[in-house]
Amino acid sequence: MDHGEKGGGLRGWLERRYQLATLIEFLSHKQVPLGSHWMGWYYLGGITMFFFVVQVITGVLLLMYYQPGEATAYESIRFLTTKVPFGWLIRSIHSWSAHLMIVSLTLHMFSTMMLKAYRPPRELTWVSGYILFLLTLGFGFSGYLLPWNKLAYFATTVGTNIVASVPLLGDWLLQVLRGGPDVTVNTLYRFFAAHVVILPLAFVGLIGSHLLFIQRQGMALPLGAKVAPRGMKFFPSFALRDLLLWLACLMVLVSLAVFLPYGPGIPGMDWELGDKADPMAPAYPGIKPEWYFLWEYQLLKEFPPHLFGLEGPQVCLFLIAILFGIWAIIPWLDRRAARGQASPAFSDLGWAAILFLTYLTLAGWDIGAGGAGSDLASMPKVARVSAWWTLMAGMVVIVFRFWRYEHRYFVLTLAALLQVGLHGFFGVSYLMAGVFSIAAAAFAAATLRLLRSGTAGGGGP
Amino acid sequence: MEDSKTSRRGFLDLLLSASALAWLVSVAYPIIRYLKPLPQSGATGPTRLTREESARLEQNKFVIVPVSGQRVIILQAEDQLHALSAKCTHEGCTVTYVPGQSGLWCPCHDGRFDLNGHVLSGPPPQPLLKYVAQRQPDGGIVISEART
Numbered sequence: 001m002d003h004g005e006k007g008g009g010l011r012g013w014l015e016r017r018y019q020l021a022t023l024i025e026f027l028s029h030k031q032v033p034l035g036s037h038w039m040g041w042y043y044l045g046g047i048t049m050f051f052f053v054v055q056v057i058t059g060v061l062l063l064m065y066y067q068p069g070e071a072t073a074y075e076s077i078r079f080l081t082t083k084v085p086f087g088w089l090i091r092s093i094h095s096w097s098a099h100l101m102i103v104s105l106t107l108h109m110f111s112t113m114m115l116k117a118y119r120p121p122r123e124l125t126w127v128s129g130y131i132l133f134l135l136t137l138g139f140g141f142s143g144y145l146l147p148w149n150k151l152a153y154f155a156t157t158v159g160t161n162i163v164a165s166v167p168l169l170g171d172w173l174l175q176v177l178r179g180g181p182d183v184t185v186n187t188l189y190r191f192f193a194a195h196v197v198i199l200p201l202a203f204v205g206l207i208g209s210h211l212l213f214i215q216r217q218g219m220a221l222p223l224g225a226k227v228a229p230r231g232m233k234f235f236p237s238f239a240l241r242d243l244l245l246w247l248a249c250l251m252v253l254v255s256l257a258v259f260l261p262y263g264p265g266i267p268g269m270d271w272e273l274g275d276k277a278d279p280m281a282p283a284y285p286g287i288k289p290e291w292y293f294l295w296e297y298q299l300l301k302e303f304p305p306h307l308f309g310l311e312g313p314q315v316c317l318f319l320i321a322i323l324f325g326i327w328a329i330i331p332w333l334d335r336r337a338a339r340g341q342a343s344p345a346f347s348d349l350g351w352a353a354i355l356f357l358t359y360l361t362l363a364g365w366d367i368g369a370g371g372a373g374s375d376l377a378s379m380p381k382v383a384r385v386s387a388w389w390t391l392m393a394g395m396v397v398i399v400f401r402f403w404r405y406e407h408r409y410f411v412l413t414l415a416a417l418l419q420v421g422l423h424g425f426f427g428v429s430y431l432m433a434g435v436f437s438i439a440a441a442a443f444a445a446a447t448l449r450l451l452r453s454g455t456a457g458g459g460g461p
Numbered sequence: 462m463e464d465s466k467t468s469r470r471g472f473l474d475l476l477l478s479a480s481a482l483a484w485l486v487s488v489a490y491p492i493i494r495y496l497k498p499l500p501q502s503g504a505t506g507p508t509r510l511t512r513e514e515s516a517r518l519e520q521n522k523f524v525i526v527p528v529s530g531q532r533v534i535i536l537q538a539e540d541q542l543h544a545l546s547a548k549c550t551h552e553g554c555t556v557t558y559v560p561g562q563s564g565l566w567c568p569c570h571d572g573r574f575d576l577n578g579h580v581l582s583g584p585p586p587q588p589l590l591k592y593v594a595q596r597q598p599d600g601g602i603v604i605s606e607a608r609t
Contacts, residue, residue: 154554158569161553176496181530186498280525280532282547282557283568300552301570303584311586313551379571 032238033221033228037115042219042238043245044108050246051101052203054253055139058094059196066146068192070185073148074276081273092257095271098140099263100253102292105136113330113350116337117220123331125213128206130328135203140290142195145188153277155289156191157183158297165314182279224340267365268294294364295357296320301364302430327353344409345445351401352412355394359420362386380427387424391417411448415441505529507605515602523558528604533592535604538563538576544592544604545578551585565589 007015014020032042065084067076080087109129112118118126145156160183163173179186221228232238263270268291275281289297299320303312326333336343368385369378394417401407415437422433508528510518518524523536525547534547536558545565547555554569564581565574573581578589591607 154569157554158552164553172497175498178498180498180501182532279555280527281555282525282534283554284557285568287554287568297570301584305580305584305586312584313586 027235028233030215030218030234031228031231032234033219033225034230034232035222035225035228037222039232041108041111041115043242044104044111045214046242047104047245047249048101048108049207050249051097051104051253052207054097054250055094055101056200058090058097061090062094063196068146068188070148070188073146073188074273077147078273088261089257091271092261093253095263096253096256096260098143099269099291100249102136102140105133106292109133110350110354114347115220116223116334116343116346118331119220119223119334119337119340120331122213122217122220125210125217126331127328128210128213132203132206132210135199135206137292139195139199139203140292142191142199144290145183145191146195147271147273148188148277149273150275150277150281150284151287153183153279154283154287156187159289159293160187162296162300162313162317165311165317167314184279223337223342266291288364291361291365295360298360298364302360304429304431307431344407345412347401347407348409348412351397352416355390355397355413355416355420358393359386359390359416362389383424383430385424387420390420390424394420409448411441411444414444501530503530507603508533509597510535510602510604518602521558522560525555526604528592529606533604534558534565535594535602536565536576542594542596542602543576544594545574546590546592548589549585550580550587550589551583556589 011020032039062080065076065080065087067073077091081091082088112126112129141156141159145152160174160177163177164170166173175181177187177190178184179190262272267286267288288294300313300316303316305312307315330346331338334343334346337346363382363386366378366382367389368382394413398410398413401410418440419430419433419437422428422436423430428436506529508526510524510526514524514526518535518537522538523534525532525534527533532547532555533544534556535542535544537543538558538560545556549556549567549569549572551567551570551572554567556565556567556572556574558564559566562573563576565576565578566572567574567583567585570584572583572585574585574589575581578591580586580588593605593607595603595605597603
């Protein structure tokens with residue numbers, strides 16, 4: 001009897017079994033809030049998802065030829081790129097898509113941060129997104145070793161060695177990660193397992209939670225708004241726009257893969273196969289990690305051999321852990337945003353973080369060395385040129401924020417620029433310049449607070 | 462009566478939690494032990510350079526060879542043989558010999574060492590470990606760990 005009420009055809013057949021009407025009802029009411037900020041920020045999560053799907057499809061295709069092993073890994077990738085029809089294209093799309101996924105994910109994370117979309121009740125959406133970001137970096141790092149070439153070998157040696165600095169557990173972690181004391185074929189097996197099974201399972205599980213949180217809570221409203229000023233129906237208006245954008249992304253991706261099959265040729269964004277890994281060969285000049293690890297690479301170089309009675313890399317790892325820790329718990333730190341109030345200090349923190357990463361990335365790229373690489377003589381010049389570009393970018397950012405968003409709080413951005421300026425133009429060590437800048441920022445923040453409380457007090461009876 | 466029920470419930474909860482913890486440990490322990498690699502097996506003790514390695518030493522003025530599972534760089538400078546760990550003490554990259562500068566260089570983070578392995582500049586926190594390189598009467602070269 002009930003059958004007739006739910007109609008015929010495939011829709012009716014599905015409806016009788018799964019009661020899809022409730023879901024369709026829910027989706028038809030789903031709205032994307034439109035308001036004070038640019039709508040483009042809402043598409044970045046979907047674009048990241050799109051690149052992840054491309055990664056899965058091309059990754060599965062690559063698996064059909066790739067053979068992990070000391071005598072086969074490099075050879076199978078060479079065979080794939082030189083003999084297999086369109087093998088070069090599949091590998092190129094996989095590589096380009098990996099880089100573009102990290103770009104869109106980074107933009108997504110920073111836009112969420114700047115718009116304060118992490119504020120309650122969306123703390124776990126931020127944390128799950130943050131872990132997804134770390135997993136994506138893990139994908140990049142583990143995939144890097146799989147071609148078993150020289151660059152991969154040394155990048156993995158340096159990257160895995162960092163965990164040796166972890167107190168108490170360092171040696172155990174290093175052994176587990178590498179499958180022995182050094183990077184060998186055992187490391188390749190472990191990274192292969194991580195890249196194709198462990199990380200994808202974790203990623204898919206976590207992305208499920210991330211999407212579930214978004215579905216349950218909806219997209220965040222602009223700061224201070226109780227209801228969205230305007231809204232757009234998710235189905236079909238927003239979904240169709242998403243689809244159109246994914247098509248555009250696919251077109252850009254394929255064009256890049258076809259015209260630049262081995263990357264743009266910039267250090268850290270280059271996937272020429274090169275020579276096979278040889279543990280008994282020395283590292284070669286100009287060796288660089290992927291661009292998204294350049295800031296850590298440069299930070300490791302800026303640390304002296306010893307600091308506070310510890311080895312430089314240990315202190316550096318400790319600092320990186322603190323920075324990553326702060327980033328993870330931002331929703332709980334930003335108490336003003338939690339109350340629905342503007343939190344200019346956290347917007348400024350986001351911009352300061354971008355400038356901090358920009359300087360280290362430019363310096364890690366040896367900008368200004370004129371192709372000389374990282375020799376001792378060129379280091380001051382690299383610091384100066386990188387500082388110059390970072391200062392220019394910083395000034396543009398300050399003017400834009402002042403004019404477009406009416407921001408008036410620039411303490412942390414100026415501190416980041418002060419550090420860069422002191423190091424690049426006056427030759428102060430990077431760490432010393434950092435200490436001085438943090439002290440200056442603390443003094444400026446305290447003075448501003450005093451002035452504000454003085455003004456507020458003066459207005460009272 | 463109520464108290465005895467509560468304490469019985471509390472006891473059972475404790476027992477259940479302890480069992481769950483024990484179960485977790487029994488699952489985690491074999492996995493942790495499985496992941497930790499076995500100690501390396503292979504040749505230990507002094508290593509003699511092969512003919513090919515000696516030829517590379519003559520040609521390039523340096524060669525990197527495995528000695529007791531470690532990467533060791535042998536170099537010939539000012540008619541003297543030097544043997545040092547090739548593993549940079551900063552982040553473990555393999556160092557190279559720069560004949561023009563009479564020293565060793567790690568291109569990964571620009572660490573520099575002298576021919577005795579002492580740090581000249583850059584971020585490496587420790588000197589390179591020294592090995593003993595001896596030329597044998599038959600012309601062969603034997604590398605062994607330095608006794609300290």
